[in-house]
Amino acid sequence: MSSRFRQAERFAALAALASIAAYGASPDQPPASESPPLSVAVTTLFPGGGSPPPPDPHVKLYEGNPKQIAEGRRLFDWYNCSGCHFYGAGGIGPSLMDPEWLYGDRLDQIFASIYQGRPNGMPSWAGKIPDEQIWQIAAYVKSLSSSAAETSPLPTKPPEVGEPLPSETSTVSGVPK
Amino acid sequence: MERAILRLIFIRCASRRTAAGLALCIASVFGDPSADAQGPAQLAAPPASAAPKDDGQWSMPAKNYAATRYSELDQINGSNVKNLKVEFTFSTGFTKGEEAAPLIVDNTMYIVTPYPNYLYALDLTKPGAPMKWVYKPRPLPASQGVACCDVVNRGAVFWDGKIIYNTLDGNTVAVDAKTGRQIWKTALADINKGESITMAPLVVKGKVLVGDSGGEFGVRGWLTALDAATGKVAWKAYSTGPDKDVLIGPDFHPFYDTDKGQDLGVKTWPPDAWKIGGGTVWGWIAYDPDLNLIYYGTANPGPWNQEQRPGDNKWTTSIFARDPDTGAAKWAYQMNPHDEHDYDGINEIVLVDMPVDGKMRKVLLHPDRNGYLYAIDRTNGQVISAGVYGPVNSTMGVDLKTGRPTPNPEKETKVGATVRDICPTASGAKDWNPSSFSPKTGLLYIPHENMCMDWESTQVNYIAGTPYVGAKVVMKAGPGGNRGELTAWDPEAAKPAWQIKEDLPIWSGTLVTAGDLVFYGTMDGWFKAVDAKTGGLKWSFKTDSGIIGQPVAYKGPDGREYVAVLSGVGGWAGAIVSGNLDPHDPTGALGFVGAMTDLKQKTTPGGTLYVFALPPS
Numbered sequence: 001m002s003s004r005f006r007q008a009e010r011f012a013a014l015a016a017l018a019s020i021a022a023y024g025a026s027p028d029q030p031p032a033s034e035s036p037p038l039s040v041a042v043t044t045l046f047p048g049g050g051s052p053p054p055p056d057p058h059v060k061l062y063e064g065n066p067k068q069i070a071e072g073r074r075l076f077d078w079y080n081c082s083g084c085h086f087y088g089a090g091g092i093g094p095s096l097m098d099p100e101w102l103y104g105d106r107l108d109q110i111f112a113s114i115y116q117g118r119p120n121g122m123p124s125w126a127g128k129i130p131d132e133q134i135w136q137i138a139a140y141v142k143s144l145s146s147s148a149a150e151t152s153p154l155p156t157k158p159p160e161v162g163e164p165l166p167s168e169t170s171t172v173s174g175v176p177k
Numbered sequence: 178m179e180r181a182i183l184r185l186i187f188i189r190c191a192s193r194r195t196a197a198g199l200a201l202c203i204a205s206v207f208g209d210p211s212a213d214a215q216g217p218a219q220l221a222a223p224p225a226s227a228a229p230k231d232d233g234q235w236s237m238p239a240k241n242y243a244a245t246r247y248s249e250l251d252q253i254n255g256s257n258v259k260n261l262k263v264e265f266t267f268s269t270g271f272t273k274g275e276e277a278a279p280l281i282v283d284n285t286m287y288i289v290t291p292y293p294n295y296l297y298a299l300d301l302t303k304p305g306a307p308m309k310w311v312y313k314p315r316p317l318p319a320s321q322g323v324a325c326c327d328v329v330n331r332g333a334v335f336w337d338g339k340i341i342y343n344t345l346d347g348n349t350v351a352v353d354a355k356t357g358r359q360i361w362k363t364a365l366a367d368i369n370k371g372e373s374i375t376m377a378p379l380v381v382k383g384k385v386l387v388g389d390s391g392g393e394f395g396v397r398g399w400l401t402a403l404d405a406a407t408g409k410v411a412w413k414a415y416s417t418g419p420d421k422d423v424l425i426g427p428d429f430h431p432f433y434d435t436d437k438g439q440d441l442g443v444k445t446w447p448p449d450a451w452k453i454g455g456g457t458v459w460g461w462i463a464y465d466p467d468l469n470l471i472y473y474g475t476a477n478p479g480p481w482n483q484e485q486r487p488g489d490n491k492w493t494t495s496i497f498a499r500d501p502d503t504g505a506a507k508w509a510y511q512m513n514p515h516d517e518h519d520y521d522g523i524n525e526i527v528l529v530d531m532p533v534d535g536k537m538r539k540v541l542l543h544p545d546r547n548g549y550l551y552a553i554d555r556t557n558g559q560v561i562s563a564g565v566y567g568p569v570n571s572t573m574g575v576d577l578k579t580g581r582p583t584p585n586p587e588k589e590t591k592v593g594a595t596v597r598d599i600c601p602t603a604s605g606a607k608d609w610n611p612s613s614f615s616p617k618t619g620l621l622y623i624p625h626e627n628m629c630m631d632w633e634s635t636q637v638n639y640i641a642g643t644p645y646v647g648a649k650v651v652m653k654a655g656p657g658g659n660r661g662e663l664t665a666w667d668p669e670a671a672k673p674a675w676q677i678k679e680d681l682p683i684w685s686g687t688l689v690t691a692g693d694l695v696f697y698g699t700m701d702g703w704f705k706a707v708d709a710k711t712g713g714l715k716w717s718f719k720t721d722s723g724i725i726g727q728p729v730a731y732k733g734p735d736g737r738e739y740v741a742v743l744s745g746v747g748g749w750a751g752a753i754v755s756g757n758l759d760p761h762d763p764t765g766a767l768g769f770v771g772a773m774t775d776l777k778q779k780t781t782p783g784g785t786l787y788v789f790a791l792p793p794s
Contacts, residue, residue, distance in 0.1 A: 079638075083393070084643070086767075091766035158652075158660070161654070
């Protein structure tokens with residue numbers, strides 16, 4: 001019976017999610033900008049010369065911040081991001097732990113990818129996830145690629161039944177160190 | 178040979194943890210001992226109405242309505258197959274998994290690619306089979322974000338001058354087979370609900386049968402019938418919900434008591450959970466013209482976290498028999514009530530008639546994801562036998578009185594605990610890739626997996642258009658360390674005749690021919706021919722990329738026998754390569770990454786058609 005109650009709770013949570021419209025402010029949030037940092041370029045090619053715009057001021061507040069990353073990790077599951085990207089490997093969506101970034105590896109570029117969506121299957125979360133939480137998720141996503149560099153070499157054969165998994169000390173729990 | 182088989186089964190069973198489990202395992206392997214003592218008086222064979230005489234073409238993915246994937250061509254045989262050579266190749270231009278069966282009709286070959294689902298027509302009357310035309314349906318690019326397991330397509334069907342197939346974004350299209358012009362297009366699925374379509378349709382009595390994908394996205398499963406001439410929907414049968422939606426009426430007579438009752442598609446779920454409960458229809462359909470019944474299986478319940486959906490969750494993981502004219506259900510049988518391991522029921526159904534206890538029965542054979550090979554009376558849904566064809570410890574045999582598998586409490590999945598070494602995996606003892614059946618040997622050739630998994634359930638939110646899974650899974654090699662197997666199954670004895678071990682999971686279909694050869698591909702790119710009677714390797718050829726397609730045989734305009742297969746790794750098992758996934762996180766691709774960390778060293782992506790023949794005599 002308890003499962004049924006949990007189920008009811010789930011639906012209630014989802015109804016709340018569906019109704020998210022206003023972006024709730026929190027004490028940790030920096031002053032709200034006029035608009036999300038969507039002027040960020042996703043290319044490194046600037047005709048006639050030029051350079052990418054400077055990073056959005058949010059970047060320094062979130063990038064590498066353990067508290068924000070931990071919250072981003074929780075939200076990454078809550079909004080089902082892990083259903084497509086898992087804990088970095090990718091699956092339905094691309095890997096987030098390898099060094100390849102289709103739309104840029106800057107935190108404001110990652111924010112823009114989550115906010116706007118991308119054409120080949122990434123949904124647009126604008127208006128569905130509050131901006132602050134998108135920053136937190138972006139911080140977690142960014143952390144995945146840096147933690148991957150520390151992981152041990154891969155086994156040449158997969159483990160068999162009864163064998164421990166090599167990954168259990170690293171990313172299987174999905175919690176970045 | 179017999180002794181070797183027994184030893185092999187014993188080794189499987191011996192890997193189980195408990196003595197009780199071992200005893201049950203052996204009991205389930207050997208089934209009813211009287212069946213063995215009687216001996217096969219007559220080989221199983223498909224009903225003639227569902228497997229007419231071979232015309233040398235290949236106009237539907239399973240070759241015929243009985244779904245035998247058997248070619249009567251016999252020019253290529255065990256003594257000359259060593260001379261088999263590539264006749265021509267064709268690049269599809271894409272790098273995702275190539276799961277489709279080529280079609281061959283009127284000296285033209287038709288190939289459907291993975292997303293973006295191009296349809297190529299190749300002219301077999303000219304040297305090198307040049308392209309006649311290409312049709313581009315332009316599916317929505319965003320549909321790639323709701324395809325759980327690579328952006329595959331399992332092929333097309335020919336009917337009345339048209340090539341008919343489905344696009345990833347949920348449209349069914351009919352294309353003029355001569356010109357490549359679109360005749361009709363019907364939108365059936367909504368990607369913003371998480372629906373997509375990957376299955377190959379079947380046409381029965383002028384109706385195109387199509388089902389949805391999206392069991393990992395909280396969709397509601399259905400099968401629909403379209404008028405093949407116009408694309409207009411004739412009927413739609415949901416897999417969950419009230420009887421009126423499931424097209425269950427007065428003609429519905431399931432065999433087992435737990436499948437009887439009103440509105441079970443609602444009552445076996447928590448309130449409203451059936452609306453997002455899966456039971457999609459992304460696999461295969463067979464048809465018996467004598468009984469006028471179609472047969473197909475429904476997929477897993479959603480989410481994978483079973484604690485969020487107490488109840489039997491009907492009609493997920495079930496086989497339906499329906500009237501193709503109206504869609505009305507005649508019977509249903511649920512293989513995995515309240516599935517806890519993602520054991521979809523969509524695998525192929527092959528129709529054969531065979532003696533059972535001295536009496537001929539109309540049977541369907543179904544190698545389920547759960548590891549049991551079901552022989553079911555297709556007139557009424559009674560399970561005749563359910564022997565194991567791969568490693569199984571998630572259940573302890575199928576109770577033939579109730580039709581239900583006996584759960585193994587040690588392998589029940591739950592929130593907050595990692596359950597180790599569950600066999601088979603979520604992808605099953607076998608997945609979608611279809612078996613073939615030879616009336617010459619009476620054997621079913623099952624391409625499958627030998628894998629197990631660790632599983633931790635997690636609470637998951639339903640957000641339309643996003644995954645609704647709730648499980649962290651890591652797959653691994655099964656007992657013995659090999660991940661793939663080809664099993665030749667004797668349906669009358671309900672046990673294997675022979676088995677071949679493969680290092681990698683077998684994700685291709687099989688083809689069997691009257692030349693007594695079984696063709697299949699491996700995920701590192703080998704295309705192989707083995708002796709249908711013994712399993713001995715007779716020929717192999719290394720293609721550009723891993724093979725997960727469905728081989729076919731046809732008679733060319735020059736009268737020669739040809740064998741064709743698409744190479745191009747991908748699919749759920751090969752997503753690590755086709756999706757360039759990172760092997761450092763073994764939970765990737767719903768846990769398949771963990772078992773395939775070596776695949777990137779063994780193959781690279783890229784779709785190519787290979788067509789083989791013997792040199793002209």
